[in-house]
Amino acid sequence: MLAARSLRALGARSLAARGTQSRLAAQKLPVVATQTRNFALAHKTEIDDERMPTTxxxxxxxxxxxxxxxxxxxxxxxxxxxxxxxxxxxxxxxxxxxxxxxxxxxKAGLAMSRLPYRVGIAAALVAGFGSIPMCFDLHTVLWFNEQYVTMDVEDAKNLETWLEVGSWSWNWMEPPLGQASFFLLCLQYSRDQMKNIGMKTYTxxxxxxxxxxxxxxxxxxxxxxxxxxxxxxxxxx
Structure with missing residues (x-):
């Protein structure tokens, strides 16, 4: 029994010693590994700078x-x-x-191929910026109403601010702007579905x-x- 206890004690001390050595090694390892890694990185960067592609x-x-x-x-x-x-x-x-x-x-004939895109860009810019005075500028709204809409003009007290002008002009501006927005939304949705099923778009x-x-x-x-x-x-x- 005494011999068994001595063997167990000796084994425990041996395991403890091994654990201590492992902990010490683990504490030293990151320092060595970090130094080696930093040296390798510096060396690699030096080589890469010499061979770095520029074009x-x-x-x-x-x-x-x-x-x-x-x-x-x-x-x-x-x-x-x-x-x-x-x-x-x-x-x-x-x-x-x-x-x-x-x-x-x-590039031969490229101008004609790009023509529909250029027309679309110009039309979108003109319509986008033009819609601002068409809705909120009193003089533009009055002129357009007289030429194309012929709606009864609001009282002067109801057209004193640009927001009031927009509230009045929206009576006829809402249908075309809303329809244009819905039309573009449908085109975008159609294009997305074409791509989803593998169909090629116009472009x-x-x-x-x-x-x-x-x-x-x-x-x-x-x-x-x-x-x-x-x-x-x-x-x-």
Whole structure:
């Protein structure tokens, strides 16, 4: 029995000693690990600064593919440049010149393709800013009422402030503004549902058409790269 107690006591002391050593090691480990990590980070930063890419031409093909998949126009252009380099066997500078020619070909007829968008932008700006005096400016409201509405004019005491003018003009301004808002809301809803079921919107169809034409004009290059490059021309300034 005495021997058993001695063995248990010895085992307990041994476990306690091991626990103390483990705690000491654990306390020292973060310091060593932190120093090693900081040294490695400083060394890595030094190397990265030396090799840091400064232009899209410095990126690898894998990085360019990832960027172009997210719609980066410059990455898509650089992929086009590299495809020209591969097919024509030229350097980067000469390939840039060839891509410039392809870009000019892609811009042919671009003004007509953008015309509906420009008309929509102009109409929205004119209607948006024009609705303010049409609702709240007394002289504009009186003129429009006389020319197109012919509603009885309110008493002068009821048209003393711009809010009172707006309250009166809203009798005929509410229907067109409300109808226009509802019409645009329906168009937006329709566009969202088209995208939900995989249908192409008008803009996507225009881009696809321009990309397809560019592929037909330059069949010697990769069709996917050329079509993608042609689609981005619609978004360029």
């Amino acid at each position: 899209y031409a410095d990126y690898s093909n894998h990085v360019l593919l990832m960027l172009s998949a997210h719609g980066d126009d410059q990455a898509i252009r650089e992929r086009m440049v590299r495809d020209v380099m591969k097919v024509d066997g030229v350097d980067h500078v000469e390939a840039e010149g060839k891509v410039g020619e392809i870009e000019q070909a892609a 996507e169809r225009v881009k696809d058409k321009r990309g397809a034409k560019l592929v037909e004009k330059f069949p010697q290059y990769n069709g996917i790269v050329v079509a993608e490059f042609g689609r981005t021309i619609m978004d360029s300034g």
